[in-house]
Amino acid sequence: MGKNTKRDTASGYEYTEIKKTNPVTRFITYIFLIFWALVNIFPIYFMFTFSLKSNEEIFGENIIGLPRNWIWENFTSAMNTGNMGRYFANSVLVTTASIAISTFAALMATYALTRIKWRGSKLMNSFLMLGLTIPLQASIVPVYVILSKAHWLNHYSTLIIPYSAFALSMSILISTGFMVDIPYDLDESARIDGCGLWKTFFAIILPLMKPALSTIAIYSYLQCWNEFMFANVFISDSAHRTLPVGIKALSGAYTTDWGPIGAALVIATFPTLIVYIFLSNRIQESFIAGAVKG
Amino acid sequence: MTDNTHKKRVDFGKGVTIFLFLLPALLLFVGILIAPIIVSVYRSMYDWNGFSEGTFIGLENYKELFTNGSIKFMVGLKNALLIAFFSVFVQLPFSLFLALLLGRKVKGEKTFLSVFFMPVLISTVVIGQLWLKIYNPDYGILNRFLEAVNLGHLKHVWVGEVSTALGAVIVPTIWQYIGYHMLLMYAGVKGVSTDLREAAMLDGATKWQVDRYVVIPIIKPIIRVSVIFAVTGSLKTYDLVRILTEGGPFQTTEVPSTLLENMLFLRNRYGMGSTISVMLIVLCFAFALAITAAFKDKEA
Structure with a gap:
């Protein structure tokens, strides 16, 4: 019953694999995978953006957005005073x-x-x-x-x-x-x-x-x-x-x-x-x- | 006769060569691992401040470790075992789930795999610092998020309250290494031949049934390795506790390794420190053997 046995090429196989999956399941799978990817990228994004912000931005309204003013001096002070x-x-x-x-x-x-x-x-x-x-x-x-x-x-x-x-x-x-x-x-x-x-x-x-x-x-x-x-x-x-x-x-x-x-x-x-x-x-x-x- | 001495000389020369090839490794290995362990076992039976001769007290340190509440060893052990529990029953199943999902040829599986693995590469000290910022009671994302969604009453001083501190350590610990176990299991899943999967599918098995009855049994040896790493890793926990809570509040989040360090720097009890070391080695080996045995039982 619709069991496709085409497997001469790798791509052909992939095609039949995905075909068989219920589109709703597939959609949920991708939503889940993307969500988990974001959970893993977020700390790195968060670290990078707050390294370029002033305390006003971090503690104020712009806690997770991109920095408004890119304060590269943070790096200079980490390098110099921070050793x-x-x-x-x-x-x-x-x-x-x-x-x-x-x-x-x-x-x-x-x-x-x-x-x-x-x-x-x-x-x-x-x-x-x-x-x-x-x-x-x-x-x-x-x-x-x-x-x-x-x-x-x-x-x-x-x-x-x-x-x-x-x-x-x-x-x-x-x-x-x-x-x-x-x-x-x-x-x-x-x-x-x-x-x-x-x-x-x-x-x-x-x-x-x-x-x-x-x-x-x-x-x-x-x-x-x-x-x-x-x-x-x-x-x-x-x-x-x-x-x-x-x-x-x-x-x-x-x-x-x-x-x-x-x-x-x-x-x-x-x-x-x-x-x-x-x-x-x-x-x-x-x-x-x-x-x-x- | 001459042949024999010649052979002996060759054997002797070969022996010397083998020894010389092994020498650098043996010097490091015995000098830094084996000899100190022997010294640790010996010193664990002493009341010793590290600099005097010390007094031999037999197994008193071991007895005290388990009975003297002020040493907090039972608390530390309980915490380490709790981390191990969450590791085995939350982290590993989730890793396995991800590995099976990615093993089904989803689009972009390599990218997902690489992203999921990323936290493993980051130093636990950095991870700890980031989570400190997330947990910060005044400016941390967590509390501000709770406030934003009108759940302000759930706000906590996450790493400073007895009720939440241990959880605040466990969450990043579990999260960071999900990708590690996922990668190992994914390698196993990818090793299962496509023919085998297809044969099962043709017999009418669903994808989950294929995973359950074909893939998981094949990757069992990898799961065993993951369980061993997860448990021994949990027993050795140190970094995140040092960074996030320093064992506090009121020493409720101590783990054996932080207690070991306290014995050296706060209490000058080097004998007791050695005792904790020895207990850690014993526990790591005992769990590794027990897990291996448990997996053998199931396979039989």
Whole structure:
């Protein structure tokens, strides 16, 4: 009964699919999807518009409209008095270093775990995967005590080392997924050509892992860029604050002046969102890769 | 004989290579995660201010954690479990619903997917600040909206009143990660072969029946991962509580992680702080195992 079995092309299939749906249901579906999209866009719109408004507009009649006067000075004061430029640079530094360290350590470990045969490699892999379940909070007390005894709080490395460690398990998980897909014949022919394990890793495997790098890096980036607990506990001087801690400090200082806070939120968020607009598929893939085996 | 020693030497060399390849990862992993956990377990049995030697008190800290009301651990645990409950029974079903909907080839599904996922990318600190502005008693959108639609009597000091503070934390927590779980489930839904769907449709199944009896059973492993992430994530809640309520009013919105921080900075009780850490690890693993077991039961 009207069951159309035309499925030679994808578009033909789509056509029959939609045909079968009751138009009212379809209409409600779209209304719902658009509504939910607005719920998700609104906070970003709200943040952007109030970052350009004066208190009079925010507190007065124009609470959610577009700004009447675009007050870019909010950004200048967030950058200068609010120190957001410094915090931004700190976040870039800490995040980049953490990604570099954890990715390199993860690639090396993955090589040893997946491409060299040895007893215990499975066990070692499960051991390293414990990091997926272990909460960040688990190590905070001893690490804090050791760092403060060693006078090592308030450095960049205070955050870089723990961040690298906590990004490690996920990076290994993701790179394992990529590395087992590289044909093992390559290793063997390299062996026959006289390559040792080191040379095989650096000259053959690493270059082939390039596509994996972005997936690993994206995942670690979001973890480090947005991390708040360690940063809040380990960093107390303003020179080494990362963006999340900086924003908290700023909001404490500007309780009555919303514009610069909005500007600070925009500064912390828009780089990610702009990259997301161009790389949304890549970013989504990295989240999926991180969970498939999790 | 010579062959054998040669082989041994090769094996030894290979062993060294493997070790060297694993070394950076192991240094980080053991140094920052495993060793501190062992120290935490050890120190959880001490009355310790972090700098002196401390006194060994056995399991006293654990006993106190559950019996001494002023530590608020039971409150924190209850709150974390409540967040977990809403996560599993409100957030995940909604994520699944969105994933199934988008999995039906609606027009613009990629755009919707990307928009729904956006909040996941934003730092929880930023999300918290935005919601603070929304909740603001005088100028916040929420109260002003209520006033505009003549529901002024429903206005609250959202993050400052005992009756609303926890809800004010839960709503953004749940909202932010709907897109995350949706994405994972959507990936699963898309992995279900079109042939399988069509076969079921040809047998007269409605779309909802296809979802219920074909798609959901196939993506069960993904749902399991989502449940584990949702529960362990809830146990670890910290950011939004710190930003929105600071555990208040009257410590009614504390969660284990904020209590842990208080033990270090307000009370100088590092032994007790370690005890909370250990409890968190135990709870995370216990729930992860229990959830895995529960899903196995159902599959059998």
